[in-house]
Amino acid sequence: MENTQSSAFAPLSVAEDEHESDLLRSPPVNYEAEQALLGAILANNRAYERVSDFVHPDHFADPVHGRIYDACGRxxxxxxxxxxxxxxxxxxxxxxxxxxxxxQYLAKLQSSYVTIINALDYGKTIHDLFLRRELIDLGSEVVNDAFDHDLDLSASQQIEATEAKLYSLAEVGQTEGGFTSFKDAVIESVHMTETAMKQETGVAGVPTGFRDLDKLMGGLHNSDLIILAARPSMGKTTFATNVAFHAASNKKLTKDPSGELVEVPQVVAFFSLEMSAEQLATRILSEQAHVRSDSMRRGEIHDTEFERLFQASRKLHSLKMFIDDTPALNIPALRTRTRRLKRQHGLDLIVIDYLQLMSGPPGRRSENRVQEVSEITRGLKGIAKELDVPVIALSQLSRQTEQRDDKRPQLADLRESGSIEQDADMVVFLYREEYYLAREKPGARANETPDKFRERMAQYDENLEAARNKAEVIIAKQRHGPIGTVELAFNGEFTQFSDLITDDHLPDSNY
Structure with a gap:
């Protein structure tokens, strides 16, 4: 009987011992490395230049060492x-x-140094141990938050908040970086030009699929944040899906392990915060099969239309286009998902529909929506640079465009514009004159003669006909090239943009 009791209680005592050992563990420190670095700096100040980019005073475990390091720096x-x-x-x-x-301690530090050659290694050790201590603190904070039943912060929001803190810690953990030699930058520039020359599209970036637009923009460039803005019903989502589809249909040239240029399919991440994945897929299928989406929803299509749908769906199956329809997505969640996608499948383009539907950082309430949107745009620009891909973010425009005679958008029309214009590498507006003219049909004025009214109606009909099935893509800001306007054709029946073919503008055989 005694043996049974002792064996039953033995595991509990082991667990208690392990728990006590956890409590007795000390945070990771290396005072000798701190002393060695300070000694190297005091003996030869050039050692400070080797570590000052990534070692800060609060990285030292001993506060006195941190203050000595700070004084040396100043x-x-x-x-x-x-x-x-x-x-x-x-x-x-x-x-x-x-x-x-x-x-005497300062003199002891200075006289005890070995060589400044090891200063970088000492600095990396100090920095690494600081990050480990921060991870321990963050882990404890995560555990405590998980035990707290905060009704305002769900478990998924806590995870996203933790991811944001981990990302901030990873940013602090960047010990590499700094200057790139001009030689390396020039080589990279020449390589980009060579790739553009060999591409069938003739552009260095991700092609949009629109001939004149690609000529003006040079495609969508890696690490760029592109804001696509318009008033409702201008076709923002349609334009974005057209670009996303073309990008996913296009192959890019890249070097294989042997250094040879090979063609590989491009990968697109589409974050649809407004429509479900099924609705977005239906819209893309409608565009490509030339079958009305409302007829598809009602099942009122002919056999020939269904055959076109079937053929188009087979083509779409092979595309590496991934849709995430999570509502109110925030920057940490978007960063985590795009990182994972790039790791698993690669990534060439990110599309977000649309900016104002994103939420601010989890766990932080912002009373100022402009400030919140500014944080979102800065986060999107950070993702574009980190993953080295173009990011297209759709955005709404304010109603003040409706109050002007010329309703073409301007940069000042960006809603919650805070830093949208500042953070964006490119701002693109969509404008369809036909939309406004169709809603402004003139009526007879008081004391107006019939002839005068017919004259105004004839002018209206002429203007409407000139604007029919046309759209303007206005490049209002572009860091890498000129601003300007490109006209496209717009098929309202199938919500599809295409190149505008005029009598003096024959289509390019590459498109």
């Missing part, structure tokens, strides 16, 4: 020499330094 940045003698006056009467030996 003296060196003034163009003076930092050593035990010059630091002595700064720390006279300092009780914290007095506890470890006072001015």
């Amino acid at each position: 003296i060196i940045e003034r163009g003076q020499i930092a050593n035990a003698v010059t630091l002595k006056n700064l720390f006279e009467g300092d009780e914290d330094l007095a506890e470890v030996g006072g001015a």
Whole structure:
């Protein structure tokens, strides 16, 4: 009986021992590495230049070491020499330094250095241990938050908030970087030009599929944030799906492990915050099969139309286009999902429909919507740079366009414009004159003669006919090229944009 009891309670005592050992564990520190780095800096200030980009005073486990490092930095940045003698006056009467030996401790640090060659290694060790301590604190915070039953913060929101903190910590953890030699930058530029020359599309970036637009923009460039803005019913989603479909249908040239240029399909991530994945797929299928989407929903289509749908669906099956229809998505969640997609399948283009439907950072309430949208656009620009892909973010325009005689959009019309214009590498507006003219049919005025009214109606009909099935794509801002306007054809029946073919503009055989 005694053996049964002791065996039953044995696992519990082991668990208690493990728990006690966890409590007794000390945070990871290396005071010797901190002393070695400070000694190297005091003996030769050039050691500071090797680590100052990524080692900060609060990275030291010993606060006194952090203060000595900070003092060295301030003296060196003034163009003076930092050593035990010059630091002595700064720390006279300092009780914290007095506890470890006072001015004699500074002299001891300076005389104990081995070589500045190891300064970078010491700095990386200090930095790595700082990150580990931060991870321990973050882990404890995650555990405590998970135990708290916060009704305003769901478990999924806590996960996203944690991801945001981890990402911020990863940003702090970037010890590499800095300057790129002009030689390397030039080589990369020449490589980009060579790739554009060999591409069938003749553009360096991701082609939009529209001839004149690609000539003006040079395609969609990696790390660019492109804002596509318009008033409702102008065709933002349609234009975005047209571009996304063409990008996914296009193959890009890339180097294989042997260095040879090979063609691979492009991968597109489409975040649809307004429509479901099924609705978006129906719209794309309608565009490509030339079958009305409302007829598809009602099942009122002919056999020939169904055959076109079937053939178009077979083509769409092979595309590497991924749709995420999560509503009110935030930046940390979007970053996590795009990172995962790039790791698993690759990634060439991100489309977000649309900007104002995204939510702010989880766990943080912002009373100012302009500030919140500014954080979102900065986050999108960060994702574009981190993943090195173009990001197209759709955006609504304010109603002030409706109050002008010329309703073409302007940069000032961007809603919650805060930093949208500032963060964007390119701002593109969509405008369809036909939409407004169709709703502004003139009526007879008081005291107007019939002839005058017929004259105005004839002018109206002429203007409407000239604008029929046409759309303007207005490049209002472009960091890499000129601004300008490109006219496209718009098929309202199938909600599809295409190149506008005029008598003096024959289609390019590449498109």
